[in-house]
Amino acid sequence: MERVVMQVPGLVWTLTVVGILGLIAFDFYFHVRRAHIPTLKEAGIWSSIYVGxxxxxxxxxxxxxGQDMGAEYxxxxxxxxxLSVDNLFxxxxxLGSFKVPRADQQKVLLFGIVFSLIARTGFIFLGSALINRFAFVFYLFGLILLITAGNLLKNEDDDDDERTADNVLIRIARRFLRTSEEYDxxxxxxxxxxxxxxxxxxxVMVAIGGTDILFALDSIPAIFGLTQSVYLVFTxxxxxxxxxxxxxxxxxGLLDRLIFLSYGLAAILAFIGVKLILHALHENNLPFINSGDPVEVGEISTGLSLGVIIVVLIITVAASLLSPKGRAQTYTAAARRHAAAFLDVETDPRYxxxxxHRxxxxxxxxxxxxxxxxxxxxQQEELMALLTRAHRLHDQRVSAGTCFSVRVP
Structure with missing residues (x-):
């Protein structure tokens, strides 16, 4: 694969960065600054706008x-x-572990996005510098992706320490700093x-920032496997x-339904990892591999990569949505989350x-x-106890007049 790197003028870089910062500022001042719960219509419209x-x-x-640069982007x-959808999990x-009220979740999410962008930008420039100086970095990036793919499969049914609120940073903060138990x-x-x-x-912002750094370690090698243009990687x-x-x-509610997403992401990361290693072999200069000479191997084109990624995601999402197991997991996880929120998080009677209702x-x-x-x-005793507590509390609130009446199925 012939390496073609897009040369971008400084003015274009400046306008791009200013535009991205403008979008973030707009998001904060017009949506996040005033705490509220986005409606489905609002979320749908603005999601479509950002995708557009x-x-x-x-x-x-x-x-x-050109076509190659467009395909790489x-x-x-x-x-x-x-990969960012996986971040949402x-x-x-x-947010559930810290019992963040839903109206205040937007601020936490925007912080996570901004911190993630800052962290990944640093990793992007570091990765670019390493690639330009050391060709063997492609081997390293490829191995990182293959290991990550294996871990996604291995930890599919396990609790992941990265996904809990009880991490080292939080324990240290609670021990040495004055922290309250209640939100203001x-x-x-x-x-x-x-x-x-x-x-x-x-x-919770500290916790999200820490997990963002860990996710950057996986996502940046993945995108460098598709393009080495710093501008395209950044944008x-x-x-x-x-x-x-x-x-x-x-x-x-749909996130819990994507039960095969980890399998799809594992397949994509493994595919890109193989692509990186093939590219590394093609540009090899390590003395213990082929005496330091490039290895004549086939490489995977960007067009083929784009096709494989899209097909894998379509199959993954379709299998998740059509699977009876997926429906069962969706309903169970959503019921658990709604019961916990009703019991421990929300205080607004209307919400x-x-x-x-949900x-x-x-x-x-x-x-x-x-x-x-x-x-x-x-058979899930903890879940059944949680649901029983939620119904009991609801009955108490209705009797006390502190909760609106609801339909009974």
Whole structure:
């Protein structure tokens, strides 16, 4: 594969960075600054707008940079977008672990996106410098992706320490810094007993920042396997992250359904890892491989890479959505999440009522499953106890007049 790197003028770089910063500032001042719960319509419209901006930018790259550059951008953007959806699973777990009220979740998500963009930009320039100086870095990146793919498969059914709120940074912060147990809106600090203390809002931001760094270690090698243009790597990464906040609220409830996403991502990362290693062999200068001479091997074109990535994602999503196991996991996880939010997180009576509506709907969905899946749900004692507590609390609130009436299935 002949290496062609897109040369981008400084003015284009400046305009691109300013445009991305402008989108982030717009997102904050017009959506996040005022705490609220985005409606499905709002999330859908703005998700579509951000995807449209990314696609239009890609068409511009295709027009001004040529077919190869356009294919590299779209391959990188689609891959990073798929990996960013995996980030949403982590955000979902962290927000649930810290019991962040839904109206305040937007601020946490936007912080995570900005921090992720900053961290990944640093890794992008570091990766580019290493690639330009050391050809063997392609071997390293390829091995990282292959190991990551294996870990995705191995940890599919296990609890991942990266996805919990109980990590080292949080334990240190709770031990040595003054922290409160209660939220004060979306404030990072509050006054408690006359002392200034950190709120859990700051702690969850620290947790998300730490996981973002770990995700960058996987995603940056992946996109460098598709293009070595720093400009394309940066823009594809940035546009994959923009709109992630809206996508979180749009896909709420669907995330749990994508049960085969990890398998699809593992296949994509393994494919790109093989692509990187083939490229490394083609440019080999390591003395212990073929006496330091390049190895004549076939390479995988960017067009083929883009096709494989899209096909794998389509198969993964379709299999997840059509699978009875996927439906069972979706309904169970959603019921657990809604019950926990109703019990421990939300205090707004109107939103409590909405959550309870959703919980009742998910229970109805569970009852519509085949018997073997319903039996598995009944065997989850912790879940059944949680649902019982939620119904008991709802009955108490209705009796006390602190909760709106709800439909009973």
């Amino acid at each position: 901006i990314a696609v239009l930018f890609g068409l511009g790259v295709l027009l001004f940079g 779209f391959a990188g953007w689609v891959t990073e977008k798929a 982590v955000f979902l777990v962290l 809106g979306d404030k990072l600090f509050t006054v408690q007993d006359g002392k200034r203390v950190m709120t859990p809002m700051l702690l 594809a990464t940035a546009f994959s992250l923009l709109g992630l906040r809206q996508l979180y609220f749009l896909l709420d 409590c009522d909405e959550i309870y 919980l009742v709907d998910e229970e109805e969905h569970i009852r519509s499953l085949p018997e073997k899946y319903r039996a598995r749900v009944r």
